[in-house]
Amino acid sequence: MQALLALSRAIDRLNAFVGKYSIWLIFAATFISAANAIVRKAFNYSSNGFLEVQWYLFAWSFLIAAGWTLLNREHVRIDVINSRLSKKAQVWIDIVGFALFLTPLCITILWLSVPEVIQKYTSGEMSGNPGGLIRWPVWVAIPVGITLLMLQGWSELIKRIAFLTGDGPDPMGRLADKSAEEELAEALRAEADKKQAEALAAAQR
Incomplete structure (x- = not known):
């Protein structure tokens, strides 16, 4: 269990690092949006590439921060019934959710998305919009983000099992x-x- 808890802490540090710096992707998207508006008004020039790179940056920030969001327990939860249950029951619900729902879903998304990413990379697929960008860089965000989310799900699973066995603190407590x-x-x-x-x-x- 101590080895698993060490793995959990390593995953937590990874997603904390990614989440901390993913904010810069939002800043870059905002800066490009403002610069695009200024150039369009001042020089009557624009490009679909400016718009698409904003979408790319937003997609990356949204997907790679999913693990960080789970780490900080910021995902939407339906606690109307869950909050009335005992702490042990709540932990068991999370264990079932991470093991039987989150993990299979992430594996399915990876199974379907990785071949698409490879195909788009090898074909050099471009956007259908005039002046658009190459497609594969934004598609890479899907397997990267889902992998980080799945790893964080495993980390949370380890924490809850450790709590039930008496080897770890309350994983549902205040951060x-x-x-x-x-x-x-x-x-x-x-x-x-x-x-x-x-x-x-x-x-x-």
């Missing part, structure tokens, strides 16, 4: 790392408390 929104809220509260204390001190003088 240690705060989100950007939580950090901002705490900073604002601290600033407000500081200003209130300064105002109170000034009033007592």
Whole structure:
């Protein structure tokens, strides 16, 4: 079990790294979108390639961050019934979901998508739009993203089995790392408390 937990931690680090830097793909898509609009208005020039590269970047950011999203438990969950169950029952539901639903689904998508990626790479398939881009780079995002998601599913499966055997902490507990929104809220509260204390001190003088 300790070897499996070490594997789980390695997968977590991988998806945490990917998720941390995938935001730059969104930034690049936004920058290209703004630059395309400026060039179109200023020089009356545009290209479908500018639009397609934005779609490519968005597809990459969405797909490769799927594992990071699962790591941070940010996927949509239906907790109306699940939240009323015991912790052990919730863990078992996740185990069944990761083992019997997520993993087979990911394997099926990989089975179907990898031959498509190879075919598009070998044929050099291009977009049907004038000025469009070559297709295979965006198709590669599918197996890459699904592999990261499947690995994270295995990591979460290991954590839940370890919890049931008493070898790991509660995998359903609160995450240690705060989100950007939580950090901002705490900073604002601290600033407000500081200003209130300064105002109170000034009033007592």
